[in-house]
Amino acid sequence: MKKKSTARKIISGILGIIFLLLVICGIVVATYVFGSPSKDGDSRQLIMGNWIDTDNHTKFTFGEDGDFKMVDTKDDKTLGKGYFKINEDTKEIKILLLPSERSDDINFGLNLGFFCTMSYRDLKFPSEELVKAKRKVDNATCKLLFMNADGKVYKCERDENKTNFYTKDSSSE
Numbered sequence: 644m645k646k647k648s649t650a651r652k653i654i655s656g657i658l659g660i661i662f663l664l665l666v667i668c669g670i671v672v673a674t675y676v677f678g679s680p681s682k683d684g685d686s687r688q689l690i691m692g693n694w695i696d697t698d699n700h701t702k703f704t705f706g707e708d709g710d711f712k713m714v715d716t717k718d719d720k721t722l723g724k725g726y727f728k729i730n731e732d733t734k735e736i737k738i739l740l741l742p743s744e745r746s747d748d749i750n751f752g753l754n755l756g757f758f759c760t761m762s763y764r765d766l767k768f769p770s771e772e773l774v775k776a777k778r779k780v781d782n783a784t785c786k787l788l789f790m791n792a793d794g795k796v797y798k799c800e801r802d803e804n805k806t807n808f809y810t811k812d813s814s815s816e
Contacts, residue, residue, distance in 0.1 A: 694799035
């Protein structure tokens with residue numbers, strides 16, 4: 644009898660630990676997915692939209708509702724889909740990649756199999772003077788880099804001119 648109860652205790656202890664780990668992972672993922680991302684901040688307003696790297700045939704889409712998509716424009720193949728949040732202090736974009744929507748063609752530098760971090764550098768957008776003068780405005784540019792991955796830098800440009808960067812200033816005229 645004592646051998647059965649000892650074996651039961653060991654098995655129930657192992658199952659308890661596994662259950663606890665699953666619950667903790669579920670809470671982390673659910674918090675990220677269901678937590679509503681902040682919809683304000685200068686960087687978030689500037690980064691939203693479609694960014695294209697013509698050299699690498701890659702398109703990044705950052706949606707207003709916090710959704711993220713990365714597409715290979717040459718083959719029109721989705722490389723990754725998920726949700727994003729921006730940390731403006733460190734200039735990082737945290738991405739939760741959906742496992743069923745992630746391609747093995749690219750090294751995202753995944754953490755826990757779901758999360759990756761992308762930094763953005765040299766975010767340049769049209770000058771306020773050009774927008775107010777209503778002349779042709781150059782596309783905004785940005786460098787995106789997946790951290791802890793293959794170190795590939797994506798030199799992106801907006802796929803269309805956006806003149807609404809200064810809607811508060813231009814609406815007063």
